């Protein structure tokens with residue numbers, strides 16, 4: 483099937499890498515991207531998952547992000563999608579795990595991906611999509627999930643000021659998955675909405691049933707972006 487969405491960015495032939503590939507949203511995104519004839523790289527910590535034909539599977543572990551560099555050189559779009567929710571656990575290990583998985587590994591991957599943006603062509607064709615959460619602006623009834631996702635979201639707002647390529651944030655509401663068994667939306671529906679909005683070049687992709695997020699997130703992102711711009715200096719990330 484060809485990508486024939488009117489006036490939309492084509493995904494046909496693009497190399498798209500997805501972390502958290504074996505999870506509910508990872509699998510749903512891979513399905514949607516396959517339909518649009520993207521070349522998919524499933525980055526996973528779970529090698530027992532069976533992916534559709536044509537999907538290239540790449541194993542990784544937390545802390546071994548640098549080993550992905552040679553593969554990310556060839557990637558047009560990296561979707562940082564992996565994540566965990568430790569729910570009510572407030573131990574030191576839960577704090578460490580939440581930030582390591584949700585925040586620091588995502589930032590390491592972003593840094594490595596930015597380093598692959600080598601020339602002017604890359605600047606306009608490469609994209610980083612980061613799945614933070616509507617927990618950036620609303621409670622998720624899981625404090626450590628909120629803390630770690632907000633830190634990721636805020637850090638991406640900061641890095642986006644000097645990013646060498648397009649950066650999209652995915653601001654998602656509750657959908658059903660292992661991470662959130664009570665989610666009211668379905669992962670395939672959320673994935674379809676994400677791709678639809680990304681193809682229309684939306685940079686802050688909000689998909690949720692909570693109307694407050696549509697109001698609060700753009701205000702938060704605008705104000706914080708200006709605050710960061712005023713009180714920080716140009717970085718050296720490319």
Ligand SMILES: NC(=O)c1ccc[n+]([C@@H]2O[C@H](COP(=O)([O-])OP(=O)(O)OC[C@H]3O[C@@H](n4cnc5c(N)ncnc54)[C@H](OP(=O)(O)O)[C@@H]3O)[C@@H](O)[C@H]2O)c1
Nearest residue numbers: 502503504505506507526527528564565656657659661662
């Ligand atoms: N479900 C929701 O309501 C909701 C709402 C907003 C945002 N989100 C975000 O959406 C993303 C996908 O979540 P999901 O709901 O699809 O959950 P999921 O089905 O549990 O998938 C999450 C995936 O993250 C990867 N992962 C888990 N622990 C990891 C670790 N220690 N190191 C590296 N990777 C690890 C795993 O993928 P592999 O086994 O393939 O490595 C796992 O399948 C997450 O970032 C989540 O925070 C979810």
